[in-house]
Amino acid sequence: MSKVTIKNVAEKAGVSVTSVSRVLNDRGYISNDLRTKVMEAIDELNYTPNEIARSFYKSETKSIALVIPTIHNPFFSELAFYIEKELSKDGYHLYIGNSLNDSVNEREYLKMLKEQRVDGMIVGSHNIDMEEYDKITGNIVSVERKINDRIPMVESDNYLGGKLATERLIQQGCRKIICISGSQTVDTPASNRVVAYSDVMQEHQIKEQIVEIPFAESAAEKHKRIKEIFASKIEFDGIFADDDILASYAIKEATKFDRKIPEDLKIIGFDGTSLMQDLFPELVTVVQPLEEIAQKSVEVLLQLIKHDKVENVYTLPVRLNK
Amino acid sequence: MSKVTIKNVAEKAGVSVTSVSRVLNDRGYISNDLRTKVMEAIDELNYTPNEIARSFYKSETKSIALVIPTIHNPFFSELAFYIEKELSKDGYHLYIGNSLNDSVNEREYLKMLKEQRVDGMIVGSHNIDMEEYDKITGNIVSVERKINDRIPMVESDNYLGGKLATERLIQQGCRKIICISGSQTVDTPASNRVVAYSDVMQEHQIKEQIVEIPFAESAAEKHKRIKEIFASKIEFDGIFADDDILASYAIKEATKFDRKIPEDLKIIGFDGTSLMQDLFPELVTVVQPLEEIAQKSVEVLLQLIKHDKVENVYTLPVRLNK
Structure with a gap:
């Protein structure tokens, strides 16, 4: 039996391929009628979406995860504030996870990245083995933390x-x-x-x-x-x-x-x-320079998402306040 | 034998495909009668839901949005810290939006709620007209903000x-x-x-x-x-x-x-x-009592998500520190 494609599903359901993709990815307005038709077709054809095809159809999640030791600290709350402000300019939403003494939470967000439930991740924390990060191919920028040679880092001088x-x-x-x-x-x-x-x-x-x-x-x-x-x-x-x-x-x-x-x-x-x-x-x-650190982290992450070339380390200048 | 589909189950049970999906995913109001009918049909037809199809029906995102004036303030950063901690116990992830002087951001998260890109929302901020909240049917809990009579509020005394x-x-x-x-x-x-x-x-x-x-x-x-x-x-x-x-x-x-x-x-x-x-x-x-405010807000929100009955206002006691 030849492989069932999204096109077959669309034909069976009597809708467009785009509509099937919308239902599959739960994006945009989906009427109950459309959802029912598509799910019935999927069911009848026993269609298993090809993961690669799926991610091709899948629009971005427009979500980014920020994992920091704790938001409950002026440095990280200010950093998070500026990162959210910067991301929202580009229509991204920000998940924030506190990972202090909690590797479960950090791992949880890495899992979201792996499952493409977020488009990228900014990490200012690491409880877990660098090796786990080595296995991740998603878009990650680290702040003030050297993770590995593949993950760009933004730091103060x-x-x-x-x-x-x-x-x-x-x-x-x-x-x-x-x-x-x-x-x-x-x-x-x-x-x-x-x-x-x-x-x-x-x-x-x-x-x-x-x-x-x-x-x-x-x-x-x-x-x-x-x-x-x-x-x-x-x-x-x-x-x-x-x-x-x-x-x-x-x-x-x-x-x-x-x-x-x-x-x-x-x-x-x-x-x-x-x-x-x-x-x-x-x-x-x-x-x-917290605002600049946030801006640079977001800039580099968006470059990664667009598959642009980025540098390995970005070091930003500091100054005495008086 | 041809594959049994959700449509066959619906026909056998004499209900709609949507109803079968509701039972399968345990979402929305399900009467005992409906549940019995569907489970009997599933049993008789020996129906095995296609796991992938099933997860598509399931519209939980396991994401909650928190909209506060600014995370860059000790009160809200501590509140956010405890809310995230509490939600993560139930496997939820938290979006945080800063809305101080920025109604666009608040509206943006309301839109996510409307589009079911989040399962619920905790609001500690309101720039925008109460009327806009009146139109939203999603799960919202407010903290220290009276929005309307439908949205439960958690406050300090x-x-x-x-x-x-x-x-x-x-x-x-x-x-x-x-x-x-x-x-x-x-x-x-x-x-x-x-x-x-x-x-x-x-x-x-x-x-x-x-x-x-x-x-x-x-x-x-x-x-x-x-x-x-x-x-x-x-x-x-x-x-x-x-x-x-x-x-x-x-x-x-x-x-x-x-x-x-x-x-x-x-x-x-x-x-x-x-x-x-x-x-x-x-x-x-x-x-x-910030930790208790966070716990209560999350508890009430999860009750709303499960369609449990909640109260209108929760007032928590305060004390002098010395």
Whole structure:
């Protein structure tokens, strides 16, 4: 028996091939009558849509998935805000998944990509093995996460940020500078902030002091760790904190420990979200260009969707806010 | 033997193909009588639904849209976080749309609901005419927004919150209490916070002083307006701010104007997101039960999807954080 095609289905149902495709892909207005006719024809002919033919007929889903550690963090909520804004200009809708300590969720969205339920994915998180990403052929852009050589990455110039912050502290007379860093067990571009700190400290022949406080820790635990630094015998006149939330904790503790900012202690943070700059106008911080990161990620993803050539890494400049 | 089709089942059962499909996919209202007839016919004919055809009949998308003013605000990002968490337990994915000053986006998601590209929608925002919502028959739950009598709403007990805050300030000796309120031009449940403030003030025969600072204003404009209050000749010893961000601005300005908190000035905010409580541990605030609001919204939406009966309004209790 010769293979049943979509054309046979259309003939049997007495409708156009386009109508059959609309029903198959559940797109556009489909009357009950049309749906019934088409499904009856499919049933009678025992038609199994050829997957390749199907995806050919299948219009785009116009949906993109964004997987981030947690939307419940000013950096990621601001990034998501700009990504959604940018995508909506091109008529795309955005799924948002929180994956902090939850590889199930990340895997779930990868599955959606595989099943072509989304046209692409932006990933700012990875709980799961890089090998799983290696198997995926869909359109993925990563933000601040190096996944593999095939998946383009958009990042801030983290090294420049660490350099600017450390040099500023040294310029302002600090000689005992603590770097409070997110855990570096995961190899993220953000770890270059700390590399830059170390390089600048070495250049100036100043001893480095790095304290690691993993990003995934609870707020209470992070608070506690910062407090311990102030309560300890460690001497310091400068703090370079890996993110603004850690910097804001350090500012609070400084007040409690009667350390005047900036006279006795200088603190520089990282991220520069508008919320944190707004809530802490006095905060000196390395500003990541969040809107540009979002725009570039979307731009590159849309290029991938259109099968355009893209680069491997896009590094965007950072600056001190003051 | 020729293949048994859904049409044969329908004929045997004496019902329409659509009815058979409803039973197969467990969608829509199905009477016991219908179910029995169809199942008997299936049994007698030994019908095996073509799996592919079956999945086409099934119109669930397992997607929900959340439309909020902006994810770029701690209240909504925390709400979105919990809603996504809750939905993912039931295998749903979440679209997030920001609609602040953007009715196009809100309308776009309504269109998706109409086209059954999402199974339901949670709305914490409304730029567009209530009449447009009246026309929509899809599954919608609103959060802190009264849309119409058909759409169930989940809200905090805003009146209780305003009452708790104002009574606390009076208890602590304040007699000149300013209420800083988001604009009340939109009739939102949140306006009950200010109603409660007025009621308590009247009860205690204290003159009310309400300053309106619309939610949609820029951070800079809000800052400026708060500063003006401190720079003005208005006398006040207490502030009840409609949200924690406004409260945090007031705390900053108080420091600049040498007003000691809580000795010279007492400030109470509203929302109690974990981020704001974390960044401002000293902040006294009315805590909205965000996780419970998210859980209830999802629960009600899933009930609507299953055609279960739901109530019109769900009001969840609030509390002072200290």
